[in-house]
Amino acid sequence: SKENGRNQITLYEPGMQEAVEEHLNLQHDLRFAIGSDQLRLFVQSQYDKHNRICGAEVLLRWLHPTRGMLTPNLFIPLAESTDLITPLGDWIMASVCDLLLQTQQCHFPISINVSPIQFRRPDFARRTRQILESSGAPAHRLIFEITEGVLMEDFSSANSMMRELKDLGIRFSMDDFGTGYSNLAAIRRLPLYELKMDRSLILGVPGEQEANAIVRTVLAMARQLGLHVVAEGVENEQQKEFLLRRGCHGLQGYLFSAPQLVEQWLELIEQ
Numbered sequence: 001s002k003e004n005g006r007n008q009i010t011l012y013e014p015g016m017q018e019a020v021e022e023h024l025n026l027q028h029d030l031r032f033a034i035g036s037d038q039l040r041l042f043v044q045s046q047y048d049k050h051n052r053i054c055g056a057e058v059l060l061r062w063l064h065p066t067r068g069m070l071t072p073n074l075f076i077p078l079a080e081s082t083d084l085i086t087p088l089g090d091w092i093m094a095s096v097c098d099l100l101l102q103t104q105q106c107h108f109p110i111s112i113n114v115s116p117i118q119f120r121r122p123d124f125a126r127r128t129r130q131i132l133e134s135s136g137a138p139a140h141r142l143i144f145e146i147t148e149g150v151l152m153e154d155f156s157s158a159n160s161m162m163r164e165l166k167d168l169g170i171r172f173s174m175d176d177f178g179t180g181y182s183n184l185a186a187i188r189r190l191p192l193y194e195l196k197m198d199r200s201l202i203l204g205v206p207g208e209q210e211a212n213a214i215v216r217t218v219l220a221m222a223r224q225l226g227l228h229v230v231a232e233g234v235e236n237e238q239q240k241e242f243l244l245r246r247g248c249h250g251l252q253g254y255l256f257s258a259p260q261l262v263e264q265w266l267e268l269i270e271q
């Protein structure tokens with residue numbers, strides 16, 4: 001029972017102790033990884049109705065020395081719960097600036113995921129401007145994918161952070177749109193460029209009535225508001241047809257291409 005104290009808990013729940021140690025190890029490893037060359041950018045192209053690349057999303061991977069390639073859901077939450085999300089975010093930002101400079105012949109924008117924790121730091125705009133300016137990368141080709149999480153605590157400071165970054169030329173996409181409580185009234189007041197429809201919605205089209213209705217409504221609303229729309233997780237022709245017929249601008253998913261290591265992605269788009 002609880003009265004027996006902490007030692008008893010570790011005795012009876014060894015899994016808990018292991019989870020804590022695992023967490024500490026990974027945290028230590030991640031701190032090291034940011035300064036070494038274990039982080040990898042993957043890139044997934046987005047396609048328009050003519051099957052041309054119209055955008056690309058950068059997705060982070062961690063090539064862990066003993067655990068292999070880790071996807072972000074295994075370590076982004078860890079970075080967010082420590083102070084590591086800031087150096088991690090700065091590293092991604094600097095790397096994507098390089099990528100923008102390496103792809104200057106391309107006209108499509110490149111999107112990166114910005115964690116709400118990273119976004120809510122008061123110095124986020126200043127850090128971003130510094131990295132942009134020292135690299136000389138064109139901000140007008142940069143899109144920040146944010147989630148509703150950035151709006152949770154303080155709508156007006158999130159709004160003014162967005163406007164500050166927009167003044168630099170950066171555009172915003174509302175990621176995971178259609179999940180959670182998409183607050184349409186709030187969305188309308190934000191300086192958004194794009195809505196990114198979540199894979200969980202796309203999964204249901206064209207088979208499920210409810211998913212169909214939501215996707216159709218999002219596309220109709222986006223047209224009214226003059227917003228660009230990208231669908232993620234497009235895996236088959238039926239989904240592609242459904243989305244294109246209703247005016248979805250960008251399609252992203254395994255039907256077109258999986259995320260690729262940045263070096264391989266660069267070779268492919270240069271052809």
Ligand code: C2E
Pocket residue numbers: 044058059060071072073076092112113114115175176199232233234235252253254255259
């Ligand atoms: P997200 O932004 O919703 O990214 C979409 C996820 O769907 C990616 O997973 C991508 O690899 C995957 N995906 C793409 N096409 C398909 C498809 O056709 N079918 C299926 N089943 N999946 C597909 P990934 O790379 O594991 O990323 C997971 C999440 O981690 C992302 O979700 C994003 O929220 C976060 N994330 C990724 N990179 C970064 C980053 O650099 N910084 C931050 N803060 N978060 C990141």
Ligand code: CA
Pocket residue numbers: 057113145175
């Ligand atoms: Ca995203």
Ligand code: CA
Pocket residue numbers: 175176198199232
């Ligand atoms: Ca998503």
Ligand code: CA
Pocket residue numbers: 113147175176
């Ligand atoms: Ca997301």
